[in-house]
Structures are given as C-alpha cells and as structure tokens.
Amino acid sequence: MNAFKIPIGKAIEMLIDFFVDHFSFTTKAFSALTEHGIRMLVDAMMFFPAWLMVLFFSGLAWYLSRRRSIGIFALLGLGLIWNLGLWAPTVSTIALVLIATFFAVLIGLPLGILAALNRTINQIITPVLDFMQTMPAFVYLIPAIPFFGLGPVAAIFSTVIFSVPPAIRLTCLGIRQVPGELIEAADAFGCNRCQKLFKLQLPLAKQTIMAGVNQTIMLALSMVVIASMIGAKGLGGEVWKAIQRLQPGRGFEAGIGIVIVAIILDRIMQRFGSQTKAKDV
Amino acid sequence: MEKIRVENLTKIFGNHPEQALKRIAQGKSKSEIFAETKQTVGVHDASFTVNEGEILVIMGLSGSGKSTLVRCLNRLIEPTAGRVVINGVDVTALPEQELRAFRQQHLGMVFQNFALFPHRTVCENTEFGLEVQGVGPADRREKALRALEQVGLKGQEDQLPSQLSGGMQQRVGLARALALDPDIMLMDEAFSALDPLIRRDMQDELLDLQDRVQKTIVFISHDLDEAIKLGDRIVLMKDGAIVQEGTAEEILTNPANDYVARFVEDVDMSKVITAESVMKKALAMAYYPTDGPKTALRKMEKAGISSIFVRKERHLEGLVTAEDAALAAKRGDKNLDRIIQRNIVKVTLDTPAIDLFPLLGQMSYPVAVVGDDDRLKGVVVKGSLLAGIAASLQTEENDA
Numbered sequence: 001m002n003a004f005k006i007p008i009g010k011a012i013e014m015l016i017d018f019f020v021d022h023f024s025f026t027t028k029a030f031s032a033l034t035e036h037g038i039r040m041l042v043d044a045m046m047f048f049p050a051w052l053m054v055l056f057f058s059g060l061a062w063y064l065s066r067r068r069s070i071g072i073f074a075l076l077g078l079g080l081i082w083n084l085g086l087w088a089p090t091v092s093t094i095a096l097v098l099i100a101t102f103f104a105v106l107i108g109l110p111l112g113i114l115a116a117l118n119r120t121i122n123q124i125i126t127p128v129l130d131f132m133q134t135m136p137a138f139v140y141l142i143p144a145i146p147f148f149g150l151g152p153v154a155a156i157f158s159t160v161i162f163s164v165p166p167a168i169r170l171t172c173l174g175i176r177q178v179p180g181e182l183i184e185a186a187d188a189f190g191c192n193r194c195q196k197l198f199k200l201q202l203p204l205a206k207q208t209i210m211a212g213v214n215q216t217i218m219l220a221l222s223m224v225v226i227a228s229m230i231g232a233k234g235l236g237g238e239v240w241k242a243i244q245r246l247q248p249g250r251g252f253e254a255g256i257g258i259v260i261v262a263i264i265l266d267r268i269m270q271r272f273g274s275q276t277k278a279k280d281v
Numbered sequence: 282m283e284k285i286r287v288e289n290l291t292k293i294f295g296n297h298p299e300q301a302l303k304r305i306a307q308g309k310s311k312s313e314i315f316a317e318t319k320q321t322v323g324v325h326d327a328s329f330t331v332n333e334g335e336i337l338v339i340m341g342l343s344g345s346g347k348s349t350l351v352r353c354l355n356r357l358i359e360p361t362a363g364r365v366v367i368n369g370v371d372v373t374a375l376p377e378q379e380l381r382a383f384r385q386q387h388l389g390m391v392f393q394n395f396a397l398f399p400h401r402t403v404c405e406n407t408e409f410g411l412e413v414q415g416v417g418p419a420d421r422r423e424k425a426l427r428a429l430e431q432v433g434l435k436g437q438e439d440q441l442p443s444q445l446s447g448g449m450q451q452r453v454g455l456a457r458a459l460a461l462d463p464d465i466m467l468m469d470e471a472f473s474a475l476d477p478l479i480r481r482d483m484q485d486e487l488l489d490l491q492d493r494v495q496k497t498i499v500f501i502s503h504d505l506d507e508a509i510k511l512g513d514r515i516v517l518m519k520d521g522a523i524v525q526e527g528t529a530e531e532i533l534t535n536p537a538n539d540y541v542a543r544f545v546e547d548v549d550m551s552k553v554i555t556a557e558s559v560m561k562k563a564l565a566m567a568y569y570p571t572d573g574p575k576t577a578l579r580k581m582e583k584a585g586i587s588s589i590f591v592r593k594e595r596h597l598e599g600l601v602t603a604e605d606a607a608l609a610a611k612r613g614d615k616n617l618d619r620i621i622q623r624n625i626v627k628v629t630l631d632t633p634a635i636d637l638f639p640l641l642g643q644m645s646y647p648v649a650v651v652g653d654d655d656r657l658k659g660v661v662v663k664g665s666l667l668a669g670i671a672a673s674l675q676t677e678e679n680d681a
Contacts, residue, residue, distance in 0.1 A: 179396075181392060181394055181396040182396055182398060184357055184392070184396065185390070185392060185396035185398075186409075186413075187357055187384075188355060188357055188384060188388070188390040188467075189384065189385065189390075189409060189410040189413050189457075189461075190381040190382065190383075190384040190385035190410070190413055190414070191381070191413050192378075192381060195413055199409075199412070199413075200398060203400045204398075204399070204400060
C-alpha cells in the first residue's frame with residue numbers, strides 16, 4: 001500500500017518553495033513594515049506607566065460597554081496582571097490581537113459581502129472556509145516562517161488565516177438574512193446594487209457582522225497564544241516558556257492573564273452588538 | 282387618457298418557459314402544465330389598460346397571479362413574454378439603468394407587509410426614494426414631511442417603524458411612495474394586513490387622498506368589498522389569466538363565467554353583511570381589576586353610554602351597567618367584582634348581520650364583537666346595524 005505514496009506533502013512543499021523563491025521578498029518587506037507597526041503600537045502603550053494604562057483601559061472598557069461592572073472587572077483584572085509582572089507581555093498580546101483582527105476584518109468583510117451577493121463566489125468560498133476551520137491551527141505556523149521569518153509577523157499571518165472565517169461567514173449570513181421584501185422595496189424605488197448594499201443590507205447586517213468580529217477576536221486571541229511557538233511574544237510566550245522550564249505556577253499566571261484579556265474584549269464586543277440592536281429595534 | 286397598457290403579458294416561473302408556452306397554446310391548464318413540465322404559470326396572456334387618474338383593482342384569490350402581474354409592471358419580476366407600455370414607453374424593453382430611473386420617476390409602490398426599513402426613522406423611510414435619486418438632504422426632508430402630512434403622520438417623523446401600529450406603518454409606506462410624487466402608484470394588497478376597522482379607515486383615506494392628488498393607481502386585492510369600494514374598474518383573475526374586466530356593476534350584474542358568478546355570489550346580503558361590517562368602535566372600555574365603579578362611571582359619562590365593556594389584559598371580561606356602577610359607588614366598592622356581568626353575548630367577526638337582529642331585540646346593551654383571541658374588536662348597537670344594512674341594500678338596488 002505504501003509502495004506509492006500520493007505526494008500531497010511534496011506537492012505542497014514544492015508550491016511553498018516556489019512562492020518563497022519568487023515572492024518572499026515582498027512578504028519579507030511586508031513583514032518588516034508590519035513589525036515596525038507592531039513595535040510602534042507596543043512602544044506607544046509602554047510609553048506610559050503601567051498604572052496609567054490600567055486606568056485608561058478600564059475607563060475605555062467602561063465607556064465602550066457602558067456598564068460599570070465591566071469597568072470594575074477590567075480594573076481589577078488588569079491590576080492583577082500588573083501585579084503579577086505580566087504587564088509587558090499583556091500589552092504585546094493585545095497589540096498582536098488588535099492588528100490580526102484589523103487584517104482579518106479587512107479581508108473578511110469584503111469577502112463576506114462578495115459571497116453574499118454572488119452565488120459562484122459563495123460556492124467557492126464555503127469549502128475553503130470549511131477547510132481552513134478544520135485544519136489544525138498548528139499547521140499554519142509552518143509555512144508562515146519561510147515567508148515572514150520567525151517572529152510576530154509570522155504569528156499574525158497564521159492568526160489572520162485562523163481567525164478570518166467567522167468574519168466572512170457572519171458578514172455573508174447577515175447580508176443574506178435581510179428580508180426579501182425589503183430588498184424588493186429597495187428595488188422598487190430604483191436602488192442600484194451599491195445603494196442597496198450601503199443603505200439597506202450593511203446597516204441591517206451590522207449586528208451579525210459584529211458577532212462575527214467578536215468571534216474573530218476570540219479566535220485571534222487563542223491563535224496568538226499558539227503562535228508563541230514561532231516567536232510571538234506576549235502572554236502566550238510566557239506560557240511557552242513555562243512549559244519548557246516546567247513551571248506550572250508561572251504557566252497558570254500567564255493563563256489567567258489570557259483569560260482576563262479575553263473576558264474584557266468579549267464583553268466589550270458583546271455590548272457593541274446589543275447596543276446597535278437596542279438602537280435598531 | 283390611457284396611462285398603462287399591458288399587452289399579452291405572460292410570466293412562467295422555471296427554467297424552460299418555452300415548454301410551458303407551447304402547452305398553453307394547446308390550451309392546457311395550469312396544473313396540467315406543472316405536472317408535465319415543472320414550470321409554474323404565474324400570469325398568462327394578460328391584456329388590459331389603465332386610464333390616467335383612475336383606480337384599477339386587480340382582484341383574485343391567492344395564487345391567481347395578481348401579485349406577479351403587478352410586479353411585472355415595474356419589472357420586479359421579469360415577464361417571460363408580452364409588453365408593458367407606460368406613458369408611451371415600452372418598459373419591458375428598457376435597459377437596467379433606464380429602468381431604475383423610470384421606477385424612481387413614475388412608479389411608487391406600497392407593499393402588503395409594509396416593507397419599511399427597520400433601521401430608519403419614519404422620516405428617513407419616507408425620504409428613501411428621494412435619497413436614492415440623489416436629492417439633497419434639506420430638499421428631501423421637506424418633501425418627506427409634506428408627504429407625511431398628507432397621510433396624517435405629522436409629528437411622528439422621528440419614530441422608528443417598530444414603534445408604530447400596523448395602520449400607521451402602512452401610512453408610512455404610503456408616504457414613502459407619495460414623497461416621490463410618482464404619477465403611478467402600485468399597491469400590492471396594501472391594506473390586507475390591517476385590522477378590519479383600520480382597513481376601512483385607510484380605504485376611506487385613500488379615496489380622500491386620491492381626490493386631492495389624482496394618481497393612477499393599480500390596487501391588488503383579494504377582497505371583493507374592497508375592490509367594489511375602491512375600484513373605478515376591476516380586473517378579475519383566476520389561475521394567472523384575466524377572466525373579466527369592467528366596472529363593479531358590470532361584474533356584479535353580468536358575470537362573464539361561472540367562476541366570476543361564484544365569486545360575486547358572496548355578495549349575497551345575508552352573507553356579506555357581517556358583524557364586522559356593521560360594528561363600530563367601542564367608545565370607552567373599563568379595565569379589570571384596576572378600574573373601580575367610580576372610574577367606570579366616569580368613563581361612561583364621558584362617552585355618553587349607559588353600559589361599558591370591561592377588559593382584562595387583552596380579552597373581554599364582561600360588562601358593567603351605569604346603574605350597577607352607581608349603586609356600587611354608593612356602597613363604596615373598591616372594584617367591579619360584585620357588579621360585573623360575565624355572562625354576556627359575544628359574536629365573532631363573521632357572524633351574519635341577520636343573526637344580530639334577534640339578539641339586539643332581547644338586549645338592553647350592545648353586542649360585543651370579538652376576534653379569535655377573544656379580544657373586543659367592536660360593538661354593534663341597533664342604530665349601526667340598521668345603518669349598515671340600509672347602506673348595503675342601497676348598493677344592491679343600484680347594482681340590480
């Protein structure tokens with residue numbers, strides 16, 4: 001049976017080698033640029049003393065979620081992180097998540113819109129998304145390295161691939177859920193495609209899209225942790241270090257930090273979704 | 282003057298319309314064609330005209346193709362064959378961009394389920410068509426406000442559609458179409474989703490409005506009474522084809538075939554005059570258990586009535602007379618428990634008016650008309666019953 005092995009692995013390696021040989025100068029350039037961006041974002045956040053940033057983020061969480069309980073939770077949680085000496089890795093994790101989410105939404109939103117409006121594109125995208133979501137996340141780490149080198153940009157690349165599907169799917173779903181009679185009404189008033197999209201479909205899909213963005217953020221956070229294996233620093237890096245040195249205590253501390261960041265981001269995004277809902281209904 | 286001319290319009294739903302067209306030519310029925318080819322005949326060979334300033338009602342039962350027909354007029358549904366000529370322009374031949382412009386300028390549309398945009402306020406909904414045309418904000422707001430005033434929604438412009446009742450929502454739908462000042466209004470079962478009493482009000486208001494604005498209106502309905510009330514002329518459809526066209530009188534007195542005859546048979550006096558058509562709104566209602574005898578008495582006084590229906594949550598609980606309420610108030614009762622009469626006569630919306638006569642004869646208070654959910658829809662008193670019957674008799678005499 002094994003006399004002839006179908007060369008899937010070889011074919012993929014050849015393909016990757018080909019792309020690396022011919023295109024890695026662009027990806028490397030992109031890598032340098034993005035790394036610069038990440039560093040600037042992290043430097044900006046680290047420029048201020050930690051206590052000030054804790055206060056700032058808590059206030060921001062309160063303001064965005066409009067709920068005092070979330071503000072208080074953020075204050076206590078981030079305070080704990082600071083106290084554990086994990087402030088710097090937390091800042092770099094948040095920066096990675098934000099940048100990865102930015103790219104994921106930048107790619108996911110237009111693709112979702114296209115998939116919603118065009119049946120052929122939808123039929124192509126759906127199996128690709130299924131593939132992307134079931135493929136073990138670790139696998140994405142491997143080809144990221146030859147393109148972007150070890151470090152945060154490779155981490156962001158694999159994170160974007162891992163976290164983009166819900167942004168695409170839910171954008172598509174939200175647009176398709178707009179009732180047919182409203183589309184008909186818009187047509188009857190002589191809307192063109194563009195007007196229909198911006199005046200009707202996107203505003204009505206907003207809530208579903210926000211739910212997709214929330215999922216994207218959560219997936220990005222989990223992937224950023226996994227990506228510590230290829231040199232993403234941050235809280236994931238702390239966990240990775242703890243594994244290598246067999247320090248369960250240190251590992252749990254970093255793990256708690258990740259949970260806190262996840263809860264804060266999730267609650268803020270959830271409130272975002274339900275707020276727009278309250279306004280719409 | 283002729284405004285819309287529809288010539289041999291046919292719509293087949295399915296991938297192989299030519300097969301269906303061939304079988305239509307052989308004279309096969311809609312169901313035979315579906316069985317043989319899986320093609321659905323929506324509209325078959327419809328031809329009619331609409332004159333400027335008239336209301337044409339296209340009537341038929343559900344599935345008769347009337348909604349498909351009206352959507353073929355503005356090509357929300359693309360006709361398979363035939364022509365639609367509006368203002369001398371062959372709409373069926375317009376390229377997409379010109380079609381959009383044509384819809385914007387000439388064709389306002391009102392939908393059965395309102396189809397209001399839930400994320401826009403009443404005013405923004407009304408502005409929608411103008412916004413699509415690229416009219417500036419100040420200008421379109423002014424026009425929208427004028428349209429809202431025409432339909433009696435002044436002061437509601439900043440509400441969201443979900444905050445309005447069904448009748449009000451459909452007024453917004455109407456204003457949205459009127460704001461464009463189109464010469465033609467397409468109204469697809471515009472009042473069918475409304476409560477019976479509100480539906481009647483809206484029909485009256487549409488007629489009033491029509492007196493003022495003089496649009497050409499194509500109105501879809503499945504309700505013969507509505508068609509008779511609104512239509513200058515009526516087109517009757519069955520299975521996608523037009524079976525008769527003419528004024529209400531012509532159709533009622535001279536049905537073209539058995540189908541039409543059966544349809545208009547329903548105008549038979551005893552059946553068509555139902556409790557629904559002779560009832561009127563209850564002038565006042567008391568609430569159980571919050572209202573006491575004094576409140577009930579005061580409400581009756583205000584409305585000038587001698588008995589009042591009592592509502593508990595949404596359903597009808599019973600009735601209290603002024604006499605009992607006065608006694609209870611003297612006794613110092615805090616609520617209506619001791620005086621409420623729960624054993625009252627209730628009739629449903631479709632009870633024939635004829636059956637109401639004996640009831641009213643025996644009773645000293647009005648008959649309650651309730652819906653399926655036991656909610657009070659209206660009341661019938663002797664005066665309103667007689668007036669309703671008399672009005673109907675008159676129309677029947679005229680028709681005969």
